[in-house]
Amino acid sequence: MDEFSFIKSIEQSAYSQASLVQGIGDDAAVFRQQAADIVTAKDMFVENVHFARHTMDPYHIGYKALASNLSDLAAMAAEPAFYLVGISIPPHWSMEEIDTIYKGMKDLAANYKMDLIGGDTVSGKELVISITVIGYVPTGKARYRSHASDGDIVFATGTLGDSQAGLHMLTNAGEYIDSDYFIKRHQLPSPRVLFALALQDISRLCLNDISDGIASEAHEIAEASNVTIYLNDEDLPVHSSFKQFEAALQDKWKLFGGEDYEIVGTVPKENWAQVQDAAAQLNLRVTNIGYVATNSRLGQVFLKKKNGKIEQLEKKGYNHLSR
Ligand code: ADP
Numbered sequence: 001m002d003e004f005s006f007i008k009s010i011e012q013s014a015y016s017q018a019s020l021v022q023g024i025g026d027d028a029a030v031f032r033q034q035a036a037d038i039v040t041a042k043d044m045f046v047e048n049v050h051f052a053r054h055t056m057d058p059y060h061i062g063y064k065a066l067a068s069n070l071s072d073l074a075a076m077a078a079e080p081a082f083y084l085v086g087i088s089i090p091p092h093w094s095m096e097e098i099d100t101i102y103k104g105m106k107d108l109a110a111n112y113k114m115d116l117i118g119g120d121t122v123s124g125k126e127l128v129i130s131i132t133v134i135g136y137v138p139t140g141k142a143r144y145r146s147h148a149s150d151g152d153i154v155f156a157t158g159t160l161g162d163s164q165a166g167l168h169m170l171t172n173a174g175e176y177i178d179s180d181y182f183i184k185r186h187q188l189p190s191p192r193v194l195f196a197l198a199l200q201d202i203s204r205l206c207l208n209d210i211s212d213g214i215a216s217e218a219h220e221i222a223e224a225s226n227v228t229i230y231l232n233d234e235d236l237p238v239h240s241s242f243k244q245f246e247a248a249l250q251d252k253w254k255l256f257g258g259e260d261y262e263i264v265g266t267v268p269k270e271n272w273a274q275v276q277d278a279a280a281q282l283n284l285r286v287t288n289i290g291y292v293a294t295n296s297r298l299g300q301v302f303l304k305k306k307n308g309k310i311e312q313l314e315k316k317g318y319n320h321l322s323r
């Protein structure tokens, strides 16, 4: 198959987005949007850095690459509309496998009526996938990390550490409880797009997605908002079967483990019930995990332990340029 028949093969037969004027097939795509702010994000995935074939099937690779991008749109409370895919294809990957990668993306995109409107195809030494997503928010309604304020409740969706637990199960043979659940959380994560959209009526809300671990994401909020964040260790949400792992692993994964693609946010106390209602409607767990303060420790994050001790949390998590 050559580049042109490949592009033909991934092209959608019909588009869902009314704002699309020209999709795949010309030098660039065109869409027309008058009444909204446009939100865009890009995440890149490199074989053996972000994923490996022995833990991720081609379908998972495509699905998760788009999920990670959608998680960024969720963190801005944007409604997904379009995606573009740059792909570098090495000779040792078959066209059938590449097609399956696209199938993973398409299935997730279909949940949000997203259209694939472009990209670029090159051959290379490693499989690299670079996705750009485009979404819409009502004018002025994007949610920023800088919007946390003194007295806010800090909350997190879902459960933390699942993805790293799943990866551990995939890479360490053994007997595990609920391995299907944890492995699915690693391979096919669920970006919290609908949850973020359901919070549109709240006037002030701060959101961040948990791609690098709650410790890192909470720091990003604390720094951007110039506040102090206190998290209650006992309240950090974990799956009921998470306790099968030794305590040190549980701590590491729930605080610093990446790729859960949950949402951490802060909200004024008077709006907390709305957050709980929105999550309940979606059958999604949401947990009050701490609070925002302003004191002399601005930009820092503290963990209150069960025994009453308070530890400062390090801003660590997965960081590509830390050497
Ligand atoms: P040009 O040479 O003008 O850059 P291309 O041949 O690269 O055009 O692309 C032709 C069309 O196919 C464009 O609409 C482009 O966005 C789309 N396209 C190319 N590669 C991909 C890809 N991997 N995924 C999705 N769309 C693609």
Ligand code: MG
Binding pocket: 119, 120, 121
């Ligand atoms: Mg091109």
